[in-house]
Amino acid sequence: MKRRQQWRIGFATALLGVVIGLSGCDPQRIGELEEGVSTEADVRARFGPPENIWDAPNGRVFEYNRQPQGQKNYMITIGADGKMSALRQVLTPENFAKVQPGMMMEDLRKLLGKPAKVTPYALRRETEWEWRWVQPPNSPMVFTATLNDDQRVVRSGSSPDRSTEAN
16 A cells, blocks of 8 residues: 555656646747747747647647646747747736626637636536636636536636645
8 A cells, every 4th residue: 555655646746746847948939939930830849739620710829738737828829921920928917907798708718828627517518627727926816717518608716725735
């Protein structure tokens, strides 16, 4: 029994190290990319395959998700010329303010990326989507959008991320 517990602790520690290591690499990877110069191949070489690719009027948007352990989601726009035209971290108060009642699920996903957690509430006929983020300067938060059966936002808001508190 004790050996199994030690293995679980060791595995959890190793997994946490990998997650922290990957998220720590993002600033370096971002620093290696330059808007208007870096190509789609450069983006893929630094970030790997995107979580999702969205069509946009000015090209395509690559989604690079850092949820559920991370607190950022990146959207990288590749213009029609094949070059990176924008790199944005989308989990921000400015983007959360754009989430309004009636917003469609697909538009929410395109705005914020894949959520960290999806929780259905069958009796209420609602589903909560949650994203972990950091409110400057360094407050861990969770943004929650509640969707109805029509896959439209009915309410949203942020609260402190209780998962980061000591037990």
